[in-house]
Amino acid sequence: MNDKKLKTFLAGVFDDFKVFAPAKNDGKLVVGEVAKAEEIDWSGQMPVNPWKKVFLPSEERLFSANGDKLVENKNIYPKVVALGVNVLDLRAFTLLERVFADDVYYQKRRRNTVVVGYSPDWPIDYKKYKVFSHNFENEILEHLLFDVFIAKLKNNNFAFYSGSIEGQKLLEKYNISDYKNIEYIGSTPKTSVDRKMLQLQEKVAKSADKRIWNELAKICLACGKCSIVCPTCFCFDLEDKVDPENPGRIRKWGNCFYNDFSRVAGGYKPLDDVKQKIYFWYVHKFVRIPREYKMPGCVSCGRCSKVCPVGINIGKVIQNISKIK
Ligand code: SF4
Numbered sequence: 001m002n003d004k005k006l007k008t009f010l011a012g013v014f015d016d017f018k019v020f021a022p023a024k025n026d027g028k029l030v031v032g033e034v035a036k037a038e039e040i041d042w043s044g045q046m047p048v049n050p051w052k053k054v055f056l057p058s059e060e061r062l063f064s065a066n067g068d069k070l071v072e073n074k075n076i077y078p079k080v081v082a083l084g085v086n087v088l089d090l091r092a093f094t095l096l097e098r099v100f101a102d103d104v105y106y107q108k109r110r111r112n113t114v115v116v117g118y119s120p121d122w123p124i125d126y127k128k129y130k131v132f133s134h135n136f137e138n139e140i141l142e143h144l145l146f147d148v149f150i151a152k153l154k155n156n157n158f159a160f161y162s163g164s165i166e167g168q169k170l171l172e173k174y175n176i177s178d179y180k181n182i183e184y185i186g187s188t189p190k191t192s193v194d195r196k197m198l199q200l201q202e203k204v205a206k207s208a209d210k211r212i213w214n215e216l217a218k219i220c221l222a223c224g225k226c227s228i229v230c231p232t233c234f235c236f237d238l239e240d241k242v243d244p245e246n247p248g249r250i251r252k253w254g255n256c257f258y259n260d261f262s263r264v265a266g267g268y269k270p271l272d273d274v275k276q277k278i279y280f281w282y283v284h285k286f287v288r289i290p291r292e293y294k295m296p297g298c299v300s301c302g303r304c305s306k307v308c309p310v311g312i313n314i315g316k317v318i319q320n321i322s323k324i325k
């Protein structure tokens with residue numbers, strides 16, 4: 001990465017922030033903390049793990065009980081940059097921003113985080129990501145939330161975009177003046193609906209009694225790996241710590257494949273077998289999220305298919321559901 005503007009930008013962020021970026025670790029592309037720019041992988045390939053841990057740690061203490069007071073945990077918000085987030089992961093981030101719009105813990109982290117998107121080719125060829133779940137728009141950036149976006153052009157130069165006041169301030173601080181401002185106009189185009197998303201929504205909603213779920217339930221181990229790596233799985237559990245030294249409340253990632261996920265008082269579990277669990281997972285992604293947020297709950301990143309120990313491939317499952325009469 002020899003581009004002068006990019007070098008200046010990187011020097012600035014490494015001086016000012018704790019940097020999270022995709023980097024190779026034991027041959028795998030992983031999102032994690034990086035110490036220097038040379039470690040960053042600029043291929044634009046999909047990292048094995050999602051970015052959600054930057055905003056939603058897998059476990060965090062929300063508050064402690066001290067005498068008769070509840071003391072908020074405030075020591076957890078360093079200045080962070082999420083650097084090199086590809087467009088599908090920015091899609092997932094855009095969804096999280098809406099889901100956690102009123103969540104104080106998420107928002108505090110978000111305010112201390114600069115999100116820098118990146119594409120190794122511009123305009124983006126979505127075929128390389130094997131997108132299967134919905135259509136993507138032409139004006140990509142207007143439908144994504146980010147602070148700064150960096151695009152590698154065909155002539156090997158880089159174009160910079162700002163998507164927020166924070167992004168603008170940062171670019172100007174690092175003396176990058178020839179950037180474009182992008183105004184977010186919503187997660188989907190106003191002029192047309194995503195027909196593919198709506199058709200799929202209807203198909204999945206009406207498929208509860210179809211054979212496909214029995215077949216998947218026979219092979220799915222309910223190991224929950226797909227949910228752990230999914231950038232749009234955002235369910236969490238709250239747990240009160242019964243600890244005489246340090247009582248308080250923690251929040252940790254939930255997983256709808258695990259047995260306790262749906263247990264309510266009295267021990268009743270609405271999701272009590274694998275068929276119910278796997279159907280629930282698909283309904284959340286392809287029915288409930290589109291209904292509530294008007295955007296797909298799956299960004300087609302393919303992570304879940306890669307980690308599934310029994311080879312369940314979400315793209316193929318979606319294809320089969322689409323064929324159901
Ligand atoms: S990773 Fe595969 S086997 Fe494990 S819960 Fe998900 S679909 Fe089932």
Ligand code: SF4
Nearest residue numbers: 230298299301302304
């Ligand atoms: S492809 Fe799988 S991991 Fe990626 S967003 Fe969709 S459901 Fe989640």
